[in-house]
Amino acid sequence: MGVLRDLDKLCKNFLWTKQDKSSGIHYVEWKILCKQIKFRGQGVMSTADKVGSWRAKFAWSLISNPASLLNQILIAKYGRKFSFSGIKLGNSPSWKIINNGDKFLQQIVRWKVSDDQCCLKFFLHIGSWNIQILNQTFGKELVDLISSIPIKDGIQGDEMEIIYSNSGKSLAALISDQRSIHEEEDVSWKWLKKLKLRPRVKILWWRLIHKAIPSNEFLMYRRIINHKGCPRGCCDMEDANHLAVHCFFLKDVISVIKKWGYDIPVLTDLENCFNWLSIYSNYNPFFGNLYCSTVFFSWKSRNKLVHGVKEDNLYVIAANLLLFPINWNPPPTEWIKLNVDASLAENYIAGIGGVIRDSKGRFLFAFGFKRTHWDISALEMEALFALNKVLQEWMYDAKRIIIEGDNFNVMKHI
Numbered sequence: 001m002g003v004l005r006d007l008d009k010l011c012k013n014f015l016w017t018k019q020d021k022s023s024g025i026h027y028v029e030w031k032i033l034c035k036q037i038k039f040r041g042q043g044v045m046s047t048a049d050k051v052g053s054w055r056a057k058f059a060w061s062l063i064s065n066p067a068s069l070l071n072q073i074l075i076a077k078y079g080r081k082f083s084f085s086g087i088k089l090g091n092s093p094s095w096k097i098i099n100n101g102d103k104f105l106q107q108i109v110r111w112k113v114s115d116d117q118c119c120l121k122f123f124l125h126i127g128s129w130n131i132q133i134l135n136q137t138f139g140k141e142l143v144d145l146i147s148s149i150p151i152k153d154g155i156q157g158d159e160m161e162i163i164y165s166n167s168g169k170s171l172a173a174l175i176s177d178q179r180s181i182h183e184e185e186d187v188s189w190k191w192l193k194k195l196k197l198r199p200r201v202k203i204l205w206w207r208l209i210h211k212a213i214p215s216n217e218f219l220m221y222r223r224i225i226n227h228k229g230c231p232r233g234c235c236d237m238e239d240a241n242h243l244a245v246h247c248f249f250l251k252d253v254i255s256v257i258k259k260w261g262y263d264i265p266v267l268t269d270l271e272n273c274f275n276w277l278s279i280y281s282n283y284n285p286f287f288g289n290l291y292c293s294t295v296f297f298s299w300k301s302r303n304k305l306v307h308g309v310k311e312d313n314l315y316v317i318a319a320n321l322l323l324f325p326i327n328w329n330p331p332p333t334e335w336i337k338l339n340v341d342a343s344l345a346e347n348y349i350a351g352i353g354g355v356i357r358d359s360k361g362r363f364l365f366a367f368g369f370k371r372t373h374w375d376i377s378a379l380e381m382e383a384l385f386a387l388n389k390v391l392q393e394w395m396y397d398a399k400r401i402i403i404e405g406d407n408f409n410v411m412k413h414i
């Protein structure tokens, strides 16, 4: 157990100790980090937590393979029916491990009832349950349950078996599943998975959910700095709510994107934002993804400002955003790549936008404009004309140009 705790300690040090060996801030409890992703954790494995499952393996080996040399010695010393013995054998470590493992094992095993040498012989009659005696002894529900247990012939005495033996999971995995069976899955955070965010954006939003972000409000609460206002001078406390919804810089980026036709609604607070993302993750994940990425870029730019570097330009961020949610692969050397996208909202406001980048992913040029339209085919033509309009002289210097978009008709005409 001491070794397992040491292993956990090494993991914790890896997370929370900085490169210069000074200790970093613990934003989220270790317990939360170790929870599975569906329970709002990060699925970090705590070795100390797994000890029960590993001990259960010893107990199961004793039951399923009594002929091995080690097991023969253990059985001779402690008896075979250790599950029911209740014997307290002082401080014997092997007995403690087996006994403790058995407790975990009990969650995933059941009895296989034999018609031969069965300890329930009283309730059996020629290879099947004696319903009459069962009815005299138990209530109806229990009788139904007992009589549904099959009686096996050909085995000598009752045996234990693993309940989900055909699931393909290891013993340890079955026990850990069983332990979390009573824990309710946090359905309200499913959007975080559904939006298919990039890993860094996803981590930022996971931290926003847990209010574990080094905003000025958080740092002041931990007595690291003595002011909690927004470093951009928003005259507002900088907390998760401000970073994800209220900051004026974020609002400015959103208004640029809106001008280009991407219709992002005005959100009132973080709670409202989570609800909106949850709804959009189902029927329009692109917009949800776009919003989450906007907040990520705004946060990145804010960090530049805090560390004495100039903030990113609004338009550069907006242009990056148009591309960011898409899986983008760079073109070959000396080639350039244009990504175009057209979207039609329910209120007939359509947006057409595009970004040109070089082989190193460097941003070269972006365009975007808004149209009111109801005809998707006419809109596609508009997108085509838009391309003609933006293809400039300098672009012909590039060896080749790759034009990428998800609209088949527009791409066909090019």
Ligand SMILES: [Zn+2]
Pocket (backbone or CB within 6 Å): 230, 231, 232, 233, 234, 242, 246, 247, 248, 249
């Ligand atoms: Zn602000």
